[in-house]
Amino acid sequence: MKLLLPAILIGLVAGLLGALCGVGGGLVMVPAFIGLLGIEHKQAVATSMAVIIVTAVAATANNSKIAGLIDWKIVALVGLASAVSAWFGSDLMRTLSNQTLTRIFGGVLLIFGARMLWKG
16 A cells, blocks of 8 residues: 555656657656665566556557557567567566666666757
């Protein structure tokens, strides 16, 4: 019960940012799961991936109402490539330590965040 409110708040913020920015909510969920819910990094990543399915379905259903907003050819190509790499990436994730995963995650956030700030 003590996780109910934090989990709902994480979901609200992750869903909103995911729909607005296309980040899938993982940028919000993984750190929030670790910091607010006390979940280890590996479990936070795996849980975030499962939640992203629900978030993506909801946003896609809403976005598909507007003709031309979704490029389904790109969805097919990127989706297939992403599914293959995600399968192997999840195997790799399980072999790495939580500390290594946290460092990789932080590094990715810094690199992409800095690039977005400077390049617009």
